[in-house]
Amino acid sequence: MFGYYLQLAVRSLRRNKVLTALMVLSIAVGIGAAMTTLTVVHLLSGDPLPGKSQRIFHPQVDPMPDENPKEYPPDMMDYTSAVDLWKAKRADRQALVVDSGIKLTVPDTGTPALMTTMLSASADFFPMFDVPFAFGSGWSEQDDANRARVAVISSELNDRLFGGGNSVGRTLRIRDASVRIIGVLKPWRPSPVYYMVAGGRFASGDTSAYYDRTEDVFVPFFTGLEINDGHFAQFTCWSVPETPGHLQNSPCVWLQLWVQLDTPAKVADYRRFLAGYAAQQKAMGRIRHAGNARMPGLMEWLDFNGVVPRDVKLQAWLAMAFLAVCLFNTIGLLLAKFLRRGGEIGVRRALGATRGAIFAQCLVEAGLIGVVGGVLGLLLTLAGLWVVRSQPIEYADLARLDAAMFAATFAMAIAASLAAGLFPALRASRVVPAMQLKTL
Amino acid sequence: MDVKPILSALARHRIAAVLISLEIALACAVLCNAFFLVSNRLDMMRIDSGIDEASLATVSLSGCDGCEAADVNGRVLAALRTIPGVRAAGVANAVPFGQRAGDAGVTLDAEGQRFGGVPHFYAFAPGAIEALGLRPARGRAFAPGDFQHAENFLPKDSQVWITQALADHLWPGEEAIGREFWVSDYHFRVAGVLAHFARPNPGRSQNGAAGAEWSVVVPVSADSLLGTYVLRADPVDLPRVAKAAREAVIRTVPEAVFDERWSRPLPELRQDFFRQDRSMAWLLGGVIASMLLVTALGIVGLASFWVAQRTKQIGIRRALGATRGDILRYYQVENFLLATAGIALGMLLAYGGNLLLMKQFELARLPLGYLPAGAVLLWILGQCAVLGPALRAAAIPPVVATRSA
Numbered sequence: 001m002f003g004y005y006l007q008l009a010v011r012s013l014r015r016n017k018v019l020t021a022l023m024v025l026s027i028a029v030g031i032g033a034a035m036t037t038l039t040v041v042h043l044l045s046g047d048p049l050p051g052k053s054q055r056i057f058h059p060q061v062d063p064m065p066d067e068n069p070k071e072y073p074p075d076m077m078d079y080t081s082a083v084d085l086w087k088a089k090r091a092d093r094q095a096l097v098v099d100s101g102i103k104l105t106v107p108d109t110g111t112p113a114l115m116t117t118m119l120s121a122s123a124d125f126f127p128m129f130d131v132p133f134a135f136g137s138g139w140s141e142q143d144d145a146n147r148a149r150v151a152v153i154s155s156e157l158n159d160r161l162f163g164g165g166n167s168v169g170r171t172l173r174i175r176d177a178s179v180r181i182i183g184v185l186k187p188w189r190p191s192p193v194y195y196m197v198a199g200g201r202f203a204s205g206d207t208s209a210y211y212d213r214t215e216d217v218f219v220p221f222f223t224g225l226e227i228n229d230g231h232f233a234q235f236t237c238w239s240v241p242e243t244p245g246h247l248q249n250s251p252c253v254w255l256q257l258w259v260q261l262d263t264p265a266k267v268a269d270y271r272r273f274l275a276g277y278a279a280q281q282k283a284m285g286r287i288r289h290a291g292n293a294r295m296p297g298l299m300e301w302l303d304f305n306g307v308v309p310r311d312v313k314l315q316a317w318l319a320m321a322f323l324a325v326c327l328f329n330t331i332g333l334l335l336a337k338f339l340r341r342g343g344e345i346g347v348r349r350a351l352g353a354t355r356g357a358i359f360a361q362c363l364v365e366a367g368l369i370g371v372v373g374g375v376l377g378l379l380l381t382l383a384g385l386w387v388v389r390s391q392p393i394e395y396a397d398l399a400r401l402d403a404a405m406f407a408a409t410f411a412m413a414i415a416a417s418l419a420a421g422l423f424p425a426l427r428a429s430r431v432v433p434a435m436q437l438k439t440l
Numbered sequence: 441m442d443v444k445p446i447l448s449a450l451a452r453h454r455i456a457a458v459l460i461s462l463e464i465a466l467a468c469a470v471l472c473n474a475f476f477l478v479s480n481r482l483d484m485m486r487i488d489s490g491i492d493e494a495s496l497a498t499v500s501l502s503g504c505d506g507c508e509a510a511d512v513n514g515r516v517l518a519a520l521r522t523i524p525g526v527r528a529a530g531v532a533n534a535v536p537f538g539q540r541a542g543d544a545g546v547t548l549d550a551e552g553q554r555f556g557g558v559p560h561f562y563a564f565a566p567g568a569i570e571a572l573g574l575r576p577a578r579g580r581a582f583a584p585g586d587f588q589h590a591e592n593f594l595p596k597d598s599q600v601w602i603t604q605a606l607a608d609h610l611w612p613g614e615e616a617i618g619r620e621f622w623v624s625d626y627h628f629r630v631a632g633v634l635a636h637f638a639r640p641n642p643g644r645s646q647n648g649a650a651g652a653e654w655s656v657v658v659p660v661s662a663d664s665l666l667g668t669y670v671l672r673a674d675p676v677d678l679p680r681v682a683k684a685a686r687e688a689v690i691r692t693v694p695e696a697v698f699d700e701r702w703s704r705p706l707p708e709l710r711q712d713f714f715r716q717d718r719s720m721a722w723l724l725g726g727v728i729a730s731m732l733l734v735t736a737l738g739i740v741g742l743a744s745f746w747v748a749q750r751t752k753q754i755g756i757r758r759a760l761g762a763t764r765g766d767i768l769r770y771y772q773v774e775n776f777l778l779a780t781a782g783i784a785l786g787m788l789l790a791y792g793g794n795l796l797l798m799k800q801f802e803l804a805r806l807p808l809g810y811l812p813a814g815a816v817l818l819w820i821l822g823q824c825a826v827l828g829p830a831l832r833a834a835a836i837p838p839v840v841a842t843r844s845a
């Protein structure tokens with residue numbers, strides 16, 4: 001029966017080509033717009049550390065001296081709190097991170113000095129965030145303690161400076177210090193660069209910078225503080241630091257601590273530990289608002305910072321509204337089309353076709369429009385993503401259709417046209433045969 | 441024209457009529473909000489930076505470790521000033537549409553209890569103020585003694601200029617000149633008020649569009665700053681001068697890293713800064729155009745269908761004495777009624793959509809003026825779309841009445 005209905009549908013659609021083209025185009029542009037924007041939202045709001053993100057947490061304490069605590073503790077930590085918590089080693093893994101601008105030169109290669117960013121991180125950073133290595137490895141806790149002059153570089157920097165070869169053992173100069181390369185990363189593109197996300201609520205929705213590339217150079221935490229002293233930027237300060245760029249023991253927050261907690265019991269333990277630490281510091285008179293300590297999970301933290309840029313979300317809303325207009329359009333046109341065939345339907349009903357049969361036939365026709373519209377919509381989605389990729393935005397290179405969104409596009413096209421066809425088909429199947437036959 | 445027969449005819453096609461009205465309503469809602477979003481973007485992009493951008497360029501260098509500010513500035517400025525066409529040059533910490541250098545929260549009392557907001561602190565040496573052409577609208581110009589040396593961040597106690605926008609925010613309705621504010625133990629006294637002067641990231645700071653012009657200009661001595669230079673030239677010469685400046689700085693300070701990204705004429709920096717807003721405005725424009733097109737096509741499709749369906753009735757009406765004009769007007773009035781119903785609902789939806797946007801995206805309230813504008817646009821669109829099918833209907837000859845269907 002389906003084959004026959006399909007044949008009828010094709011014949012009916014070919015009878016009025018303009019109307020058919022209108023319906024197909026309407027579905028296609030609606031789907032194209034909706035799926036382009038939804039794909040971008042999907043890519044930007046996805047879990048950057050799938051399978052592990054629920055075990056990663058971002059402890060925070062509130063060292064601000066204001067009389068009344070703010071609603072949330074500051075997004076970063078002061079040196080004393082961050083280093084105390086890190087040294088306590090109460091989590092399965094803990095990583096201190098801070099980034100800063102560096103001047104980088106490579107001895108005896110003749111490449112001119114370049115300015116780039118460096119991440120100072122403690123040893124757990126690499127295993128905790130599953131950072132992939134092409135050559136060599138990260139550093140040990142011992143290296144952290146010894147302030148070892150070692151570095152890991154990004155695959156991009158390795159390509160640029162060493163043509164992509166194994167550069168382990170080579171030396172870099174960061175400002176006035178020499179560091180030995182001990183590891184080279186594989187291409188690594190966390191989106192967003194979640195371990196550095198902070199301050200989203202002050203960004204007025206302009207958060208696309210979170211989707212930029214990672215740092216080029218990674219060094220042990222204390223090594224970084226030592227060799228790039230004077231070049232660190234505060235997140236915020238409650239009074240002006242004495243030496244700009246040197247923030248150890250300054251009245252500033254500028255560090256982030258990430259901890260990995262593998263079981264719910266450990267999470268609960270760590271929360272107690274964090275509250276206890278804040279209370280103890282309050283008793284010592286170092287911090288004022290001990291109750292304002294928090295520990296959001298990674299995804300919760302990304303959500304709190306509103307990492308998906310406001311414009312991207314706005315575009316998705318607009319596209320969905322546009323799709324709705326397109327659907328209304330298709331429903332109206334299909335209804336007109338089906339009811340126009342009242343005579344034909346009346347004859348079929350009089351000859352014994354059930355309502356179900358008429359309904360199925362009309363739905364097949366609507367579905368066919370959906371399939372054609374969906375294929376065209378898919379092409380438009382690919383074109384839309386190509387446009388996004390050509391934009392000068394940080395996440396441009398990420399805008400690609402993955403398998404899930406490919407399937408979703410198709411499912412959406414069919415669902416949309418069936419939804420559009422359902423009502424007109426129902427109306428058509430309700431045609432009273434006698435009335436129609438009389439007018440023939 | 442009697443609308444009663446039109447209404448009873450529509451009542452027989454209730455569902456199709458409701459559908460087309462709903463489509464118009466939805467289009468009206470999206471249109472009003474999209475227009476509002478576009479106009480917000482365009483307003484932001486037109487912001488008055490308070491300086492003559494067309495004749496300004498900046499050069500920037502970084503990574504000058506261990507450099508002596510006085511020495512480097514001396515060399516750079518000497519090199520810049522010898523470029524033919526350069527009218528003025530000076531050292532600054534930042535420029536509008538460039539890199540931010542000093543956002544800091546201010547308080548209106550020395551104890552730090554009354555928070556005033558987060559303006560951007562520009563630090564300018566005398567040469568930079570001359571190059572930027574900044575002149576206070578009220579209050580006094582800086583005296584040579586106002587340009588103090590700053591060890592760290594800014595001088596401890598300075599006479600400053602602030603913008604009118606910041607003055608209105610800090611002391612609404614009051615005279616700002618002579619007033620004081622603090623950043624922890626740094627003290628500032630307002631010596632002059634600038635009509636306009638944008639912060640480096642207008643519209644993208646914590647306070648959004650409201651804080652776009654919250655700027656403080658602090659006079660400092662040239663040896664307090666390093667790395668960002670601003671120069672003025674005739675707009676015609678600017679591209680050539682900017683290129684020459686780039687080469688001069690690279691040649692003069694080989695020990696530093698020249699910052700390509702931030703060393704450009706100001707019109708280019710502005711262009712770059714608003715690139716995303718521009719593409720968003722284009723995108724919104726595209727959505728508006730597509731939406732209008734789809735709605736128009738929907739109206740054409742449905743009207744054509746109705747005309748085809750009623751061919752015989754139209755013939756009968758014509759045979760009974762109705763003129764072509766009567767038939768034409770019938771479809772025009774019908775469309776007007778459908779559009780009116782859609783627009784009425786659309787206004788409510790537009791308002792609801794705006795509430796949603798306000799909640800989700802911290803947008804401003806939709807000015808009421810957008811609603812009638814959207815309504816008129818959709819009425820015109822409906823009339824244009826229906827004209828073709830209506831003319832075809834009017835062309836149906838009375839003789840059709842005598843034929844069997």
